[in-house]
Amino acid sequence: MEEYVAFDSHKRYTWVEHQEANSTKPRSYRLEHEPGAIGRALAGCAPGTKVAIEATANWYWILAEIERAGCVPRLVHPRKAKLMMGLINKTDRLDAHGFNTLQRNGTLPEVWVPPERLRELRELTRTRLVLVTQRTRWKNRITATLDKWGLPPSEYSDAYGKRAREELHGKLARLPEQTRWATEQMLTELDRLSEQIRQFEKRLESLVEVTPEMQRLESMPGVGVILAATIALEIGAIERFASAERLASYSGTVPRVHASGDRVRYGRTRPDVNRYLKWAFAEAANSTAVNHRRFPERHVSQLYARLRARKGHRTAVGAVARHLAEAAFHVWSRKQEYRDPTMATGRTREV
Numbered sequence: 001m002e003e004y005v006a007f008d009s010h011k012r013y014t015w016v017e018h019q020e021a022n023s024t025k026p027r028s029y030r031l032e033h034e035p036g037a038i039g040r041a042l043a044g045c046a047p048g049t050k051v052a053i054e055a056t057a058n059w060y061w062i063l064a065e066i067e068r069a070g071c072v073p074r075l076v077h078p079r080k081a082k083l084m085m086g087l088i089n090k091t092d093r094l095d096a097h098g099f100n101t102l103q104r105n106g107t108l109p110e111v112w113v114p115p116e117r118l119r120e121l122r123e124l125t126r127t128r129l130v131l132v133t134q135r136t137r138w139k140n141r142i143t144a145t146l147d148k149w150g151l152p153p154s155e156y157s158d159a160y161g162k163r164a165r166e167e168l169h170g171k172l173a174r175l176p177e178q179t180r181w182a183t184e185q186m187l188t189e190l191d192r193l194s195e196q197i198r199q200f201e202k203r204l205e206s207l208v209e210v211t212p213e214m215q216r217l218e219s220m221p222g223v224g225v226i227l228a229a230t231i232a233l234e235i236g237a238i239e240r241f242a243s244a245e246r247l248a249s250y251s252g253t254v255p256r257v258h259a260s261g262d263r264v265r266y267g268r269t270r271p272d273v274n275r276y277l278k279w280a281f282a283e284a285a286n287s288t289a290v291n292h293r294r295f296p297e298r299h300v301s302q303l304y305a306r307l308r309a310r311k312g313h314r315t316a317v318g319a320v321a322r323h324l325a326e327a328a329f330h331v332w333s334r335k336q337e338y339r340d341p342t343m344a345t346g347r348t349r350e351v
Helices: 037-041 059-068 078-085 092-105 116-148 165-172 177-207 212-217 225-235 244-250 275-290 299-311 313-334 341-345
Strands: 003-009 013-020 027-032 050-054 072-076 255-260 263-269
Touching: 003 059, 003 092, 013 092, 027 037, 027 092, 037 059, 050 059, 050 092, 059 072, 078 092, 116 177, 116 225, 116 275, 165 177, 177 225, 212 225, 212 313, 225 275, 225 313, 244 313, 275 299, 275 313, 299 313, 299 341
Parallel strands: 003 050, 050 072
Antiparallel strands: 003 013, 013 027, 255 263
């Protein structure tokens, strides 16, 4: 007999609702999290029964338990589901019942579930992102400390690279005693993070198979092996995006639009996006921005220079990131390497 099952999961328990297709009376209960609890709750379900579960922070292990029980997990988009249910009050019982109602109506907003191996490899790229973010914070703090004491900026492009270390240590020697000691500790932490990032990159290179899609992504400006792996793992399957604009929106590179009458205003990007893809395209865009004078003939260099002069660095980088996100869709779906728009048409622009 066809049955609808919905989970509203929390850290220590899950509220479960079972509802038969030919009945309007559900059966719901609180399920405490313990080994095998999810499997026992689904033991009486027919193989292939669909189970709706909200995409919360701890869905990984619950989804694996659902699959082991022979059922099919349906990962629910939390924000869209709440809007579609239109509930004023919020309880675990109401949320689970709302998921089942949407299942019965055939309107459940689902999130794509990546395969298990993909979920595992994502942990490497996503943790590397966290480490890179922490390393940037330490660099910014050391730079701010040097600025605070009036020390000039570095003459090197990478102020914390090997070639710049002698210059950096000379600046540290000019700091007051306690400030110097604190800055040296920050520099030690910076080096430790850099070594950890290298270990992650080595592991990624040994575990991630370089696919044709990744090779084509590497042809894009600012995208190397690690960024190509990050983008490929986060996209997973290009077929789930109907257009380049959809991928750019999912990647958080498209600003919000507020239009009323004849007035149009563009705001910040939405918060409910794939922040890992957003970071990857922003990282590639920043790389092109740093090197835009070295490659002035590139479309991305001209786009960055033109917008930076009018609207500043941040908006210009955002525009380049959006171009790269849309280009990733075409590169992957058309199975061809990146073609620079300016070079392809033989056009150049004044910048």
